[in-house]
Amino acid sequence: MxxxxxxxxxxxxxxxxxxxxxxxxxxxxxxxxxxxxxxxxxxxxxxxxxxxxxxxxxxxxxxxxxxxxxxxxxxxxxxxxxxxxxxxxxxxxxxxxxxxxxxxxxxxxxxxxxxxxxxxxxxxxxxxxxxxxxxxxxxxxxxxxxxxxxxxxxxxxxxxxxxxxxxxxxxxxxxxxxxxxxxGRSMGIALTSCTVPAVGKPTFDLPEDQMEVGVGIHGEPGRSRVAIEPASKIAERLVTPILADFQFGDGPVIVMLNGLGGTPLIELYLMYAEVAKLLEQAGVSVARVLVGNYITSLDMQGCSVTILKVDDELLGLWDAPVSTPGIRWGI
Amino acid sequence: MAMDNVTVETLVDWLARFDSAVTEQRDYLTELDSAIGDADHGANMARGMTAVMESIGAVHPGTVGELLKTVGMTLVSSVGGASGPLYGTFFLRMGIASGSVTELAAPDLERALRAGLEGVVQRGKAELGDKTMYDTFFPALEAYAAAVAAGSDAGPAIEAAARAAEEGRDATGPMIARKGRASYLGERSIGHLDPGATSAAMLLSTLAIAIAR
CATH class of the missing domain: 3.40.50.10440 (Dihydroxyacetone kinase; domain 1)
Incomplete structure (x- = not known):
């Protein structure tokens, strides 16, 4: 560690x-x-x-x-x-x-x-x-x-x-x-485990060429463990189950592409490009986007996608001024 | 005073024994929890019971109600996770049901245990067979009640309860977890004893030893 x-x-x-x-x-x-x-x-x-x-x-x-x-x-x-x-x-x-x-x-x-x-x-x-x-x-x-x-x-x-x-x-x-x-719905994927400081070793073993699909934010097991794939395929594994679970219609939606703590922002933006493409193909219009580390799992490499269907009320509240260390706009 | 009544002193002895048991078995409980949970049950229970013994030492509760409520509040504020509220509620409700008496006769202890268990069920919403501490507590209370109904004093009744608790604990091995983090493992939870059911069996066996003395 x-x-x-x-x-x-x-x-x-x-x-x-x-x-x-x-x-x-x-x-x-x-x-x-x-x-x-x-x-x-x-x-x-x-x-x-x-x-x-x-x-x-x-x-x-x-x-x-x-x-x-x-x-x-x-x-x-x-x-x-x-x-x-x-x-x-x-x-x-x-x-x-x-x-x-x-x-x-x-x-x-x-x-x-x-x-x-x-x-x-x-x-x-x-x-x-x-x-x-x-x-x-x-x-x-x-x-x-x-x-x-x-x-x-x-x-x-x-x-x-x-x-x-x-x-x-x-x-x-x-x-x-x-x-x-x-x-709203979310789905996450891990490329590595996280390490809890008091434990000192990784929470779970994930071989170099594998990823945990559907991981929880404490490293709980997800739906399946599969071989690592190109980002475009990984994005499908995140977006498809979310769209299958809830009728987002043609939107509008707020999307958060969230890093789990150990993934650089360049990869998160790369992943967002893939997610945006999939949503466009599905005919879901995206109104607002957050890309970054907002809900992490210590040093885990991975990301999660959250999609929230919004109306004028929710969008208005989303755009309202906010001033916190994590999110700040409109002020 | 009936010879077999359970005094505040006996209950304090029970808690000291339970503290030693979870401290000695800390790694074992954590090992059980690593298999199907989040690997903190041993550490959390040991930390909680150490805090309990410190609180009792500082407060010197004079009544059963005061003692058990102190235990409950201390566990709630020091354990965290799911075990804190569950064990905390167990002791709080036992304490409330006991009130300001200085000893419990066999039926009083039954009433207190039942109130504690009802609190656990209300809080955790577990059912029999969900692979939780309830699978230990429920048969233990049944055994205790049956023994008391047959005229037993608290001592032999709690011994019967401790035996039933151990059987209840062992029965969680083949169960599929349906509550808590273990439930996300589904069938992969089969073959592991539930950590909460295991610490609950220790709670009853230490009570039996304390009362037998």
């Missing part, structure tokens, strides 16, 4: 220190491991909290700021944060209009956020939750923990964040979050 670390046990604490020093628009509660906006939202607006295991940066802490999240709870690498962190964050960001918890569908995250929501409700705070589950790689969700929450989380945090700045109430925010979750 060759990484920029001091001690495998202090990776998260040391990284939070860097976040606090790098981003004056954010404040870090080191004890509870929560990242907040330095300037809280005004009273009467719904607050948004997300969180999860670390190692997916910029998700979620990098999306704390105007137009997106109010707070992000950081767990250990690939381990859910705990309810006391989430409860502390919920109490801190509540501006009297209720709090939405944005949860990726992983058992640990779901259970911990559920407990936090119960504890917050017992303290009289109105809390609602949305569980993002967009990963089409998980086929049979009746007999599993269900589809995992991956790339769509980024788009949802942006869109719902804009709506909360507008001053929409909690019920409207929940309905919007459900709408985004219902209209």
């Amino acid at each position: 060759k990484k920029f670390i001091n001690d495998p046990a202090s990776v998260l604490a040391d990284a939070l220190n860097g976040i606090a020093k790098a981003h004056p628009d954010q404040t870090v509660d080191f004890k509870n491991r929560v990242i907040y906006r330095a300037a809280p939202k005004e009273a009467g607006k719904v607050a948004l909290i997300s969180g999860g295991g670390s190692g997916h940066e910029p998700l979620h802490g990098g999306f704390v700021g105007y137009g997106m999240l109010d707070a992000a709870c950081a767990g250990e690498v690939f381990t859910s944060p705990t309810p006391d962190q989430m409860l502390e964050a919920t109490n801190t960001v509540n501006r009297g209009a209720g709090v939405l918890h944005i949860v990726k569908n992983y058992t640990g995250d779901v259970l911990n956020f559920e407990m936090a929501a119960e504890l917050a409700a017992a303290e009289g705070i109105e809390v609602a939750s949305v569980v993002v589950n967009d990963d089409v790689a998980v086929e049979d969700s009746t007999w599993t923990a269900g589809r995992r929450g991956v790339g769509l989380t980024v788009l949802l945090e942006k869109i719902v964040g804009a709506a909360s700045e507008e001053g929409r109430d909690l019920a409207a925010i929940v309905a919007l979050a459900e709408k985004v979750n219902a209209n």
